[in-house]
Amino acid sequence: MAEKKFNPLPGFGLTMGYTLFYLSALVLIPVAALFLKAFQLSWHDFWRLTTDPRALAAYKLTFGASLLAALVNAIFGTLLAWILVRYEFWGKRFIDALVDFPFALPTAVAGLTLCSLFAGNGWLGRFLVPLGINGAYTRLAVIIALTFVGLPFVVRTLQPVLENLEQEVEEAAATLGASRWRTFFSILAPTLFPTVVTGFALAFARAVGEYGSIVFVSGNRIYETEIAPYLIVIRLDQYDYHGATAIAAVLMLISFAILISINWLESWASHFER
Amino acid sequence: MSIELKNVSKKFGEVAAVNSVNFSVKEGELMALLGPSGGGKTTVLRMIAGLEVPTEGDIFIRGKRVNDISVRKRNIGFVFQNYALFKNMNVFKNIAFGLKIKKWKRADIEARVTELLKLLGLDGLERRYPHQLSGGQRQRVAIARALASKPGVLLLDEPFGAVDAKIRQELREWLVHLHKDLNVTTLFVTHDQEEAMEVSDRIVIFSKGNLEQIGAPREVYEQPVNEFVARFIGVMNVLEVEVRKGVGRVNELEFPAPTQPDGTRLRIGFRPYAVQVSPDLALYRYRAVLRRTYFLGIMLRLELELPSGLTLRSRITKEEYALLGLRDGMNLSLQIRTYRVLAREGGSLPPELQTAYEHPPTIAEHI
Amino acid sequence: MAGTIQSNLKARRTASRRGTEEPAFVKWTLITIGLAFALLFLLVPLVNVFYQALEKGVRFYLAALTEPDSWSAIRLTLIIAAISVPLNVVFGLAAAWAIAKFEFRGKAILITLIDLPFAVSPVVSGLVFVLLFGMQGYFGQWLDDHNIKIIFAVPGMVMATIFVTFPFVARELIPVMQATGSEQEQAALTLGASGWQTFWHVTLPSVKWGLLYGVILCNARAMGEFGAVSVVSGKIAGQTQTMPLRVEELYNSSKLSGGTAAFAVASLLALLALFTLGVKTWVEWKTRRNYELAQRAEANFQSQI
Numbered sequence: 001m002a003e004k005k006f007n008p009l010p011g012f013g014l015t016m017g018y019t020l021f022y023l024s025a026l027v028l029i030p031v032a033a034l035f036l037k038a039f040q041l042s043w044h045d046f047w048r049l050t051t052d053p054r055a056l057a058a059y060k061l062t063f064g065a066s067l068l069a070a071l072v073n074a075i076f077g078t079l080l081a082w083i084l085v086r087y088e089f090w091g092k093r094f095i096d097a098l099v100d101f102p103f104a105l106p107t108a109v110a111g112l113t114l115c116s117l118f119a120g121n122g123w124l125g126r127f128l129v130p131l132g133i134n135g136a137y138t139r140l141a142v143i144i145a146l147t148f149v150g151l152p153f154v155v156r157t158l159q160p161v162l163e164n165l166e167q168e169v170e171e172a173a174a175t176l177g178a179s180r181w182r183t184f185f186s187i188l189a190p191t192l193f194p195t196v197v198t199g200f201a202l203a204f205a206r207a208v209g210e211y212g213s214i215v216f217v218s219g220n221r222i223y224e225t226e227i228a229p230y231l232i233v234i235r236l237d238q239y240d241y242h243g244a245t246a247i248a249a250v251l252m253l254i255s256f257a258i259l260i261s262i263n264w265l266e267s268w269a270s271h272f273e274r
Numbered sequence: 275m276s277i278e279l280k281n282v283s284k285k286f287g288e289v290a291a292v293n294s295v296n297f298s299v300k301e302g303e304l305m306a307l308l309g310p311s312g313g314g315k316t317t318v319l320r321m322i323a324g325l326e327v328p329t330e331g332d333i334f335i336r337g338k339r340v341n342d343i344s345v346r347k348r349n350i351g352f353v354f355q356n357y358a359l360f361k362n363m364n365v366f367k368n369i370a371f372g373l374k375i376k377k378w379k380r381a382d383i384e385a386r387v388t389e390l391l392k393l394l395g396l397d398g399l400e401r402r403y404p405h406q407l408s409g410g411q412r413q414r415v416a417i418a419r420a421l422a423s424k425p426g427v428l429l430l431d432e433p434f435g436a437v438d439a440k441i442r443q444e445l446r447e448w449l450v451h452l453h454k455d456l457n458v459t460t461l462f463v464t465h466d467q468e469e470a471m472e473v474s475d476r477i478v479i480f481s482k483g484n485l486e487q488i489g490a491p492r493e494v495y496e497q498p499v500n501e502f503v504a505r506f507i508g509v510m511n512v513l514e515v516e517v518r519k520g521v522g523r524v525n526e527l528e529f530p531a532p533t534q535p536d537g538t539r540l541r542i543g544f545r546p547y548a549v550q551v552s553p554d555l556a557l558y559r560y561r562a563v564l565r566r567t568y569f570l571g572i573m574l575r576l577e578l579e580l581p582s583g584l585t586l587r588s589r590i591t592k593e594e595y596a597l598l599g600l601r602d603g604m605n606l607s608l609q610i611r612t613y614r615v616l617a618r619e620g621g622s623l624p625p626e627l628q629t630a631y632e633h634p635p636t637i638a639e640h641i
Numbered sequence: 642m643a644g645t646i647q648s649n650l651k652a653r654r655t656a657s658r659r660g661t662e663e664p665a666f667v668k669w670t671l672i673t674i675g676l677a678f679a680l681l682f683l684l685v686p687l688v689n690v691f692y693q694a695l696e697k698g699v700r701f702y703l704a705a706l707t708e709p710d711s712w713s714a715i716r717l718t719l720i721i722a723a724i725s726v727p728l729n730v731v732f733g734l735a736a737a738w739a740i741a742k743f744e745f746r747g748k749a750i751l752i753t754l755i756d757l758p759f760a761v762s763p764v765v766s767g768l769v770f771v772l773l774f775g776m777q778g779y780f781g782q783w784l785d786d787h788n789i790k791i792i793f794a795v796p797g798m799v800m801a802t803i804f805v806t807f808p809f810v811a812r813e814l815i816p817v818m819q820a821t822g823s824e825q826e827q828a829a830l831t832l833g834a835s836g837w838q839t840f841w842h843v844t845l846p847s848v849k850w851g852l853l854y855g856v857i858l859c860n861a862r863a864m865g866e867f868g869a870v871s872v873v874s875g876k877i878a879g880q881t882q883t884m885p886l887r888v889e890e891l892y893n894s895s896k897l898s899g900g901t902a903a904f905a906v907a908s909l910l911a912l913l914a915l916f917t918l919g920v921k922t923w924v925e926w927k928t929r930r931n932y933e934l935a936q937r938a939e940a941n942f943q944s945q946i
Binding site for chain 3: 015016076258
Binding site: 375 | 824825827828829830831832833834835838842843846847849931934935
């Protein structure tokens with residue numbers, strides 16, 4: 001091991017010690033307890049609990065809807081980031097500030113208001129339901145809610161990158177005779193793509209775990225609009241700790257996987273900088 | 275001795291930043307640590323301050339070994355390269371910080387800060403915040419802050435590095451005056467040889483973690499101990515010659531070396547001012563063409579090409595240039611008035627070679 | 642004359658910009674789509690909360706808020722935030738100091754672990770505490786024997802809230818502390834300051850805006866957390882119900898009446914979110930302005946010489 005670099009500042013032992021203690025007590029040990037509990041199950045039981053048809057339907061909805069919502073956010077979030085950085089228009093600063101609203105708003109409130117908007121007598125439902133678009137208590141409702149909660153991620157990840165993009169590169173492309181479209185697709189898009197993917201992954205991660213808003217909007221119908229986190233709550237309410245633990249362990253593993261890929265994506269995205 | 279380093283070394287992992295350095299700073303002296311960046315001079319300064327710990331060796335401040343004394347207790351004033359002013363405090367509070375920590379009385383603090391503000395020409399700025407100051411003002415605040423509690427030694431890391439070239443000159447003179455007034459032992463780091471020459475009483479020259487030479491500015495300029503110092507302090511013509519029959523030769527140039535056996539290779543160095551030229555082709559021994567003239571204020575640098583293609587640099591004053599009626603492309607005669615032997619191939623330099631040579635022997639002229 | 646020059650300059654400027662700007666109709670189409678998306682997904686839901694809350698008049702609104710169970714939910718929410726936020730602030734400061742000011746092995750892993758609660762579903766965050774302290778959990782029997790209640794009680798809710806809001810303060814502080822470097826702290830040390838004095842007088846003031854935003858964000862999340870708290874709370878009205886849980890109950894019990902009471906409680910949480918956004922915008926404005934002031938001072942100074 002290399003010699004520890006001397007640092008004249010004091011307090012490393014104290015702060016590091018406290019950090020590790022607090023992290024262990026409130027995060028690591030509880031998370032470890034989950035896996036410990038899951039390991040107590042036999043492999044057979046674990047497999048049975050995590051793959052029963054109801055659970056499978058819940059995963060399918062959770063991941064399918066999250067994927068779609070993150071995709072919508074990747075497209076519209078990119079567009080929103082672009083116009084907020086590149087163009088001037090009335091109300092821009094207000095919209096910019098409002099982008100973080102889904103992040104700051106408690107998810108229960110988000111679910112409540114979205115549900116009332118898309119219900120048959122709501123402001124939006126009034127027009128959409130007659131057209132056959134039902135945005136409350138359906139799978140579509142789940143997608144809408146997940147889009148709402150994941151909205152800030154793509155915009156906020158992309159914005160600083162767009163701001164720091166050197167205009168000269170585009171100008172250089174223009175002086176070389178490239179059309180605007182050509183410049184966009186061969187210069188801007190490849191540079192921005194990793195960042196958009198990072199934002200997409202963040203929005204996806206947020207959506208997979210989302211619970212509060214979905215409880216309100218989905219109607220929680222078995223096999224149809226029941227998401228995986230809700231199924232955990234159901235199992236708990238039935239005192240089925242094994243069932244709850246098994247599904248939670250699956251979700252947690254997927255969270256780890258997403259977290260690791262986001263870290264990897266961020267380092268990939270930063271390759272293009274400097 | 276105010277500061278003394280004995281066999282001080284510093285390793286960062288496997289990399290040796292400072293190799294067994296010995297030197298001392300006298301009480302009240304203004305001393306420069308000079309060298310190219312990455313030469314280890316900032317590390318030396320930080321070790322004296324206690325911001326780094328030496329891997330080996332001892333550091334003494336005013337006769338007391340300070341290796342195990344923390345930076346807080348060393349009673350040094352340290353001026354950081356980028357000043358490290360406290361951004362959230364105004365000028366007054368920045369300067370008063372150390373005094374408050376040392377529990378001075380409020381009235382004493384007030385008096386001391388006012389005194390420093392006056393001394394450093396900062397009156398009227400005490401309510402300003404660092405971002406409202408110019409670079410030069412920031413630097414003076416940093417120095418005032420370091421001086422506030424009357425430290426035994428003042429350490430400055432590249433004090434003029436972050437200010438604009440134009441006011442750098444002004445600040446140098448100002449530092450000399452300040453030092454004269456306060457007479458506090460001062461050690462500063464710089465990579466600018468001109469700055470070191472102009473400001474300091476003595477210079478310590480570093481290269482790649484090694485101490486190359488210590489001496490007064492004139493001493494290191496006129497008697498550089500090796501080629502590195504010679505080249506680092508000012509411009510120097512350096513030639514490699516081979517000795518035949520007691521004379522070192524390269525192309526048409528000859529340098530007497532009577533004590534050296536045939537086949538010895540020597541490195542010869544001479545300052546541009548030692549190269550004398552004249553439009554009178556009969557006056558000096560060698561011929562050259564004036565290829566190009568560089569204007570450096572009151573001095574001019576001439577690029578001279580010998581018939582063999584060898585290029586030498588000369589330096590003369592504007593007046594001389596006008597007097598001699600020089601023009602680019604002109605044929606000139608040339609002589610090398612004085613030179614030094616910088617190195618001998620495969621071995622150290624014997625003492626008899628370590629003097630300045632007059633060549634050809636002429637009336638010793640003042641530099 | 643001056644006018645012509647100016648208009649000439651302007652014309653040249655637009656001409657030269659055309660190479661790197663989209664045609665007007667593309668630009669305005671993009672703006673229109675973006676704005677429509679933002680309005681639909683951001684503004685309309687926000688306005689709807691307040692509209693629904695006040696639909697039956699101010700009197701009904703106030704009555705819904707002061708009704709005993711709602712009132713107790715508001716109090717409990719404040720209590721939980723008042724415990725969990727300061728704890729996370731202390732942790733955030735300690736973690737940021739260790740991570741931003743020192744070099745050590747495994748730093749990247751430590752940062753990832755601190756981020757972990759971000760990635761975990763709130764329901765799972767609640768569940769882990771049930772598995773530890775619930776009746777079936779590892780310490781359940783022992784706690785029951787000693788008559789200590791954690792799950793379905795306030796301590797469990799506090800722990801779940803801390804877990805969910807764990808990274809916020811640290812995450813805001815680490816980049817700010819890294820950006821300011823440690824030269825100012827070193828300067829304080831050379832002037833004789835102790836570690837605490839340095840931290841208190843130098844470090845803390847220089848990160849205060851980042852800290853403020855971290856605290857506000859942490860607080861918003863702590864007060865608004867639903868999933869994790871709902872799993873550990875037992876949802877006993879008047880005892881272990883926080884505001885978000887109260888919203889759920891009011892909504893379920895009054896689906897037919899349109900949930901005005903639910904919206905009344907929700908509107909307080911929405912106000913909290915708006916307040917959070919306001920502070921964020923203000924902090925950003927403040928830091929940007931400080932930066933610009935510094936830049937301008939530098940520019941002024943450069944032009945003087």
